[in-house]
Amino acid sequence: METTDKKEVEPSSSSSVASAGDAEAAEEHDRQSREIKAGLHPLKHKFVFWYTRRAPGVRTQTSYEENIKKIVEFSTVEGFWVCYCHLARPSSLPSPTDLHLFKEGIRPLWEDSANCHGGKWIIRLKKVVSGRFWEDLVLALVGDQLDYGDNICGVVLSIRFNEDILSVWNRNAADHQAVMALRDSIKRHLKLPHSYLMEYKAHDASLRDKSSYRNTWLRG
Template structure:
C-alpha cells in the first residue's frame, strides 16, 4: 500500500478533529488537549509533525497582528500518514467553506504568522485560483509537502489555502526568501505537482513586504 493513499478508519476517529459540525468548518472546541503526538505502532511516520489551523475574519475589518492571532484556531496535529488521512477525511473541503476563510497546515511549532521566528526571514509563493479549484489543488500541495517532494531540506514551513469571494489563493511558505536557488526549486516543484499550465502567474512575496503592505493599509484606513 502506498502510505499516502487514503486510509479510512472511522471507528477510532477522535471527535475533536471533526470539523463538519458547523457552517464555517471550525472546530468549536478551541481548548482541545495539547498533548504530544507520535505515530502509533505500525503507522508510517511523517518526517515532521504537522498542525492544522483555521482562521476566518470579516473582510471589512482590517487585520492587525493581535486580531489575527485571536481569530486563528489550532485544530489538530498529526504525526503519521494514517493520522493525517483520519483527520483530513473529517475536515470540510476548502471549496465548501464560506466567507473569508483559511486553512493552514504548518510544521508543528510554527505558527502561520509572518512574525513567527521560523517565518520572519522567509516568504511565500502565491497562486491565484478561479473558483472551484481550491479543494483539488489544496490536497495536491498538502500531499507534496508531506511526501517531501520539494527537496529543499527544512526550508518549507507550511501551506495555506485562502477562500475569498471572487477567487481562492494557494500559498506555500519557506524560511529564507533571499535563497533564490531554493525559491526557484519550490516554484518549479509547484508547477509540476499541481500540473500548472506554463502561462500560470505565480508571485513570490517576502513576509517583510506583507508586513509593510499590511501596516500601510491600516495607516491609510486610519487616515481616511
C-alpha cells in the same frame, strides 16, 4: 611544582543551539520509533492544521493572531487521513477563510521566528479548481515530495469571494536557489498550466504592505 589555574569554560551559544538541535532530533527519532512499533507509518515531520475565519463586514477588536485557531495535529500517514477526511472541503467554506497546514512548532504568522526571514510563493486560482490544487499541495507537503523540503514552513489556502489564493511559505527569502527550486517543484507537482502565474513575496514586504489582508483585519 608548577600549578595551572583551571577556568570553567561556559558553553557557547552555538553549542547550546547544537545541543537543542540534537535533543529535538533525538525526540523526533523516539517518536518515529514508537509509531513504527505501533504499526503506524511516521511522517518526516509533525504537522498542525489551523483555521482563520472572519465575518465579512464585521469589525473585530481581536488581533489576527488571536483569530487563528488550531484544529488538529498529526505525525503519521494514518493520523493524516483520519484528520483530513473529517475536514470540511474548501468549496463548502465561507469567504473570507484561511486554511493553514504548518510544521509543528511554526505558527502561521509572518512574525514567527521560522517565518520572519522567509517569504511565500502565491498562486491565484479560480474557485472551481482551488480544492484540487490544495489537496495536491497538502499531499506533496505531508509526503515530503517538494524540493528543499526542510526550507518549507507550511502552506495556506485563502478562500476569497471571487478567487482563492494558494501560498507556500519558506524560511529564507534570501536563498535564491532554494526559492526558485521551490517554485519549479510546486509547478511540477501541481501540474500547473502555463497560464497560471506565480508571484514570490517576502514576509517583510507583506508587513510593510498596508493593503494586505492582515493589515485590514480591523477595518471590517
